Amino acid sequence: MAAARSIASLSLSFGLVSIPVRLFSATESSATIRFHLLAPDGSRLEQQYVSKSTGKKVERAEMTKGYEFEKGKFVVFTPDExxxxxxxxxxxxxxxxxxxxxxxxxxxxxxAYFIAPDKRGGKPYSLLQRALQASGRCALASWNNKGKTCMVQIRATDDGMVFQQLLWSAEVRSLKDLDIEHAPVSAAELKLALQIIAQGESDSYDPDQYENVEQKRVLAAIDAKIEGQQIVAPAEESAPSGGQVIDLMDALRASLTGGAKKKASGGRATVAEVSPLPAAKRTRAVKRAEVPPAAAPAKRARK
Incomplete structure (x- = not known):
């Protein structure tokens, strides 16, 4: 992973104390494998904007922005507005x-972002960090990010403080909107479910314990393509018939037995595999994804 670079300098207001901090992105997208759109000759394509009414290409300098208040009716705003x-x-x-x-x-x-103390900010930064940990609380703050106001949560960890941008209430849907029917659960069913949970208990989430199997599969396919091989689709697993009736208690007991055997053999109770690959492999994956189809024969010819 590339070295962290500060993306902004901020001043965090804590009562009458001002804490100078630097802002860092907490995530990076270099692990994402991106495929590019190509023409039949293998060259990259570029996006163009075309008028629906005339079919003609519109240059960016000629574009305006408008809000559709009724179907097909817009109020237009200039860049200055x-x-x-x-x-x-x-x-x-x-x-x-x-x-x-x-x-x-x-x-x-x-x-998600990280914040670190800037010059002369070490003492007040550490004070706020320790105070948040001791109180069991996090801070809510207002932040003007690129001309737009947003709310952030500032939470302390042993290593520093996380600066978490939050969504507004209008941007988050409610589960109540789904009108979910809650079926009755017996005490015996609940007891078995709790036993299954106890078998798979863990004190924390360690992302390094898991592997992104989809990314590995795509990287292998990219390697195969570069080497001139064909991609073969994996055989589909047979799914239970939609009409098959499974007794819930029998399924819970079988899950409990299977979990106990897996735990006794040293296997993990979890099957999800989603951790990122090492940085070197991620960089290689991005470069592979950018190789156009026409380049593959040339590489093979050199071998």
Missing amino acids: LKALEESPSHLVEIVAFVPDKAVDPLYYDK
Whole structure:
């Protein structure tokens, strides 16, 4: 993974104390394998915007932005008008409340960042970090990010503080909208389910224990393509018939027995595999994905 680079300098307001901090992205997308759209001759394609009414290409300099308030009717805004609607640029992040650590539902989590102390910010940064840990609370703050106001959660860990951008309430749907029917559960069924959970208990989530099997499969396919081989689709696993009736208690007992055997043999109870590959492999994967089909014969000819 590439060295962390600061993307912004901010001032975190903690009461009358101002903490200078630097902002870092907490995630990186280099592990994503991207495929590019190519022409029949293997050259890259570029995107163009075409008018629906005339069919002619429209240059970016000629474009305007509009809001559709009725079907086919728009109010148009100039770049200056849109600029005037933005919040004034500010590096101040103002803490507005302190809430319990678990008070923010992860459904509201958007992009995650890290914050680290800037020059002369070490002492107040460490003080806020320790105070949040000791209180069992996190901070809610208002942040003007690129002209748009958003809410953030600041939570402390042993290594530093996480700066978690949050979604607004209107951006998150509710499970109540699904009108889920809750069926009755017997005490015996619940007891077996709890025993299955106990078998697979873990004190924490360690992403390094899991592997992104889909990425490995795609990388293998890219290697095969570069070597001139054909991609063969894996055989589909037979699924139970939709009309098959499975007794819930029998399924729970079988799960409990199978989990016990797996635990006794040293196997993991979990089957999900989703951790990222090492950085070197991720970089190689991105480069592979950018090789056009026409390049493969040339590489084989050199061998």
